[in-house]
Amino acid sequence: MKKTHSGPNQSSRLNSVSKLTLDAPEHSPRIMSLDGLVTIVTGGGRGIGRAVACTLASEGARVVACSRTKEELARTAETINDLGGTCETICADVSNPSQVADLVKQVQEKHSRIDVLVHCAGYTAPYGPLEEVSLEDYENTMDTNAGSLFYFARSLVPIMRSQERGMIVAMSSGAGLRGHARLGVYSMSKFAVQGLIQALAGELEDSPVSCIAINPGGVATKMLEDLFGKEEAQKNQPPEAVANVVKQVVSGEIPVPSGGGVVVRRDEVRVYER
Numbered sequence: 001m002k003k004t005h006s007g008p009n010q011s012s013r014l015n016s017v018s019k020l021t022l023d024a025p026e027h028s029p030r031i032m033s034l035d036g037l038v039t040i041v042t043g044g045g046r047g048i049g050r051a052v053a054c055t056l057a058s059e060g061a062r063v064v065a066c067s068r069t070k071e072e073l074a075r076t077a078e079t080i081n082d083l084g085g086t087c088e089t090i091c092a093d094v095s096n097p098s099q100v101a102d103l104v105k106q107v108q109e110k111h112s113r114i115d116v117l118v119h120c121a122g123y124t125a126p127y128g129p130l131e132e133v134s135l136e137d138y139e140n141t142m143d144t145n146a147g148s149l150f151y152f153a154r155s156l157v158p159i160m161r162s163q164e165r166g167m168i169v170a171m172s173s174g175a176g177l178r179g180h181a182r183l184g185v186y187s188m189s190k191f192a193v194q195g196l197i198q199a200l201a202g203e204l205e206d207s208p209v210s211c212i213a214i215n216p217g218g219v220a221t222k223m224l225e226d227l228f229g230k231e232e233a234q235k236n237q238p239p240e241a242v243a244n245v246v247k248q249v250v251s252g253e254i255p256v257p258s259g260g261g262v263v264v265r266r267d268e269v270r271v272y273e274r
């Protein structure tokens with residue numbers, strides 16, 4: 001039997017997205033309330049990560065938002081606290097292994113557990129042919145998107161194994177399932193994310209810890225503005241749409257087999273298997 005998280009209210013879930021296809025064959029019932037869940041959200045200062053932090057906190061999760069920009073994190077915390085939620089912030093560079101280890105240690109020491117990681121921090125080299133990508137942009141893209149997931153996993157897996165619960169949700173991309181021309185290094189980094197999620201799910205098969213990828217299509221955030229300009233970016237789905245799917249995945253309303261993921265496009269929310 002594959003590990004899945006399936007929520008209490010299947011029929012309302014089916015109504016809550018415009019088109020949902022469940023490719024996964026079997027889903028054992030498993031309910032997870034978000035109330036009090038200690039949840040690290042990387043990239044929590046803006047874009048998808050900020051929307052995820054606000055959405056999960058509004059459902060009762062104890063969010064620890066992380067990024068490198070203090071002011072953006074403070075804005076996320078203020079929004080959440082104004083709504084009556086709980087949000088702490090930690091400035092950290094996720095491409096730096098010791099900063100990731102330190103962040104995990106701080107959260108573990110304070111809360112004595114870490115239930116969920118939603119890893120949204122990301123970077124892409126500029127849009128263009130592979131031969132024009134600088135080595136610096138290559139390293140930054142790979143380290144921020146893929147290396148960081150490895151750094152988090154190696155710190156979090158022992159914690160989640162010992163507490164016998166946990167979920168690692170990695171913000172991959174449509175580019176993690178199909179390489180995009182002129183986004184070669186970004187695609188490469190997201191394929192690495194997919195590979196790590198699949199491999200980790202295999203290693204954790206004997207435990208209740210699950211690993212899941214989220215594969216959004218275009219989302220109207222700064223990342224897309226930097227790639228294509230503001231006007232073009234604004235034509236895409238809002239970050240809240242992705243955050244809403246993340247919330248449903250974490251709660252189990254959308255059941256996803258460990259090692260699999262969810263494609264999130266304007267007109268489609270589709271679960272796939274490992």
Ligand SMILES: NC(=O)c1ccc[n+]([C@@H]2O[C@H](COP(=O)([O-])OP(=O)(O)OC[C@H]3O[C@@H](n4cnc5c(N)ncnc54)[C@H](OP(=O)(O)O)[C@@H]3O)[C@@H](O)[C@H]2O)c1
Binds near residue numbers: 046047171217222
């Ligand atoms: N936008 C899209 O169309 C789209 C589509 C599919 C997937 N995604 C993925 O979704 C995730 C979020 O992207 P987004 O669109 O929300 O981008 P965004 O608006 O540019 O936000 C990126 C976030 O990541 C943080 N970040 C970047 N480098 C970091 C580092 N080294 N250490 C810590 N935090 C770092 C940024 O904060 P600081 O710069 O302050 O650190 C920011 O909070 C990314 O993984 C991206 O690949 C995006």
